[in-house]
Amino acid sequence: MIQPDRPLSELFSHRRPLRSIEFFPPKDDAGVEALRQTASALKNVSPDFVSVTYGAGGSTRQRTAQVSGLLKADFGYTVMPHLTCVGHTRAELSEIADRIHGDGFRNVMTLRGDPPKGSAEFTATADGLRHANELVSLLKGRYPDLCLGVAGYPEKHPEALSAEADLENLVRKVGAGADFVTTQLFFDNQVYYRFVDRCRKAGITVPVIPGIMPVLSLKQVTRFTSMCGTLLPQVLIRRLEAAGEAPEIVEAVGIDWALGQIRGLLERGAPGYHLYILNRAKSALALAAGLAA
Numbered sequence: 001m002i003q004p005d006r007p008l009s010e011l012f013s014h015r016r017p018l019r020s021i022e023f024f025p026p027k028d029d030a031g032v033e034a035l036r037q038t039a040s041a042l043k044n045v046s047p048d049f050v051s052v053t054y055g056a057g058g059s060t061r062q063r064t065a066q067v068s069g070l071l072k073a074d075f076g077y078t079v080m081p082h083l084t085c086v087g088h089t090r091a092e093l094s095e096i097a098d099r100i101h102g103d104g105f106r107n108v109m110t111l112r113g114d115p116p117k118g119s120a121e122f123t124a125t126a127d128g129l130r131h132a133n134e135l136v137s138l139l140k141g142r143y144p145d146l147c148l149g150v151a152g153y154p155e156k157h158p159e160a161l162s163a164e165a166d167l168e169n170l171v172r173k174v175g176a177g178a179d180f181v182t183t184q185l186f187f188d189n190q191v192y193y194r195f196v197d198r199c200r201k202a203g204i205t206v207p208v209i210p211g212i213m214p215v216l217s218l219k220q221v222t223r224f225t226s227m228c229g230t231l232l233p234q235v236l237i238r239r240l241e242a243a244g245e246a247p248e249i250v251e252a253v254g255i256d257w258a259l260g261q262i263r264g265l266l267e268r269g270a271p272g273y274h275l276y277i278l279n280r281a282k283s284a285l286a287l288a289a290g291l292a293a
């Protein structure tokens with residue numbers, strides 16, 4: 001008998017900061033084994049929940065289900081699988097929802113999704129969905145007991161015509177039934193505080209969880225931030241440049257910056273923080289150690 005997860009909305013109502021960690025599905029069995037080791041090491045961090053991203057297409061999509069299942073069954077984590085509209089018809093999305101719910105998951109990160117590799121633009125599948133708010137409606141309509149997260153963009157989604165239009169979209173997603181928002185990564189807390197203010201003024205009352213990525217390399221973070229339109233503060237760039245080619249110093253700079261961000265966010269009452277750790281345990285362990293009281 002499958003024990004259903006607790007919906008995260010219940011955890012949020014305890015009003016304590018929630019710690020969560022994001023995994024991505026590995027490409028092969030060796031990657032799954034490495035992820036197992038990361039998941040085992042992270043037991044020390046005791047995340048309140050972990051999430052597993054959904055690939056833009058191909059076999060990693062089955063791996064999302066596989067990895068979500070093993071994180072739940074073998075490690076006892078509360079797992080939030082991600083789901084996107086990319087390449088799926090409504091009927092397929094409904095079937096996936098049935099599987100997710102049947103497997104005991106009660107939390108889903110609900111997204112439109114990035115276009116598959118090689119496509120510059122998102123194109124809806126015939127009889128598929130165009131925007132994340134439509135997937136929120138589909139999932140909530142089918143399973144009202146699912147707790148749904150949606151993506152928020154403190155520095156605007158790259159495709160949005162304006163920050164206002166993007167915020168209107170977030171209002172639509174929450175209006176459709178989203179229970180909380182997780183933000184795109186950011187490196188300047190002021191950006192998050194301004195975003196939350198704008199959300200509240202627009203009538204969004206659900207928790208907005210800040211997404212934090214400890215930097216592992218200047219090259220990699222420059223690529224990520226240019227793809228998602230996130231500002232890299234000059235002082236962080238200078239510190240990473242000063243660390244030069246020494247990976248352990250670069251990681252130490254990244255952890256120190258993320259620690260400063262998280263401390264500041266929790267002092268200002270953020271509902272928790274979501275870590276983008278790229279399947280590496282080290283930075284999450286270092287952050288947990290740095291934050292231990």
Ligand SMILES: Cc1cc2nc3c(=O)[nH]c(=O)nc-3n(C[C@H](O)[C@H](O)[C@H](O)COP(=O)(O)OP(=O)(O)OC[C@H]3O[C@@H](n4cnc5c(N)ncnc54)[C@H](O)[C@@H]3O)c2cc1C
Nearest residue numbers: 053054082111112113114131132151157159160166169184
């Ligand atoms: C926390 C988090 C987790 C993520 N996980 C994944 C993942 O697992 N897999 C993956 O592929 N990607 C993931 N992404 C990336 C995400 O899929 C992309 O950013 C994608 O381009 C947009 O998805 P969305 O759900 O925000 O889309 P939407 O909310 O649909 O928005 C997409 C764009 O369309 C605009 N828009 C929305 N509705 C309308 C409308 N009615 N009219 C006009 N414009 C509209 C929005 O302003 C925005 O510019 C994640 C992002 C975040 C922040």
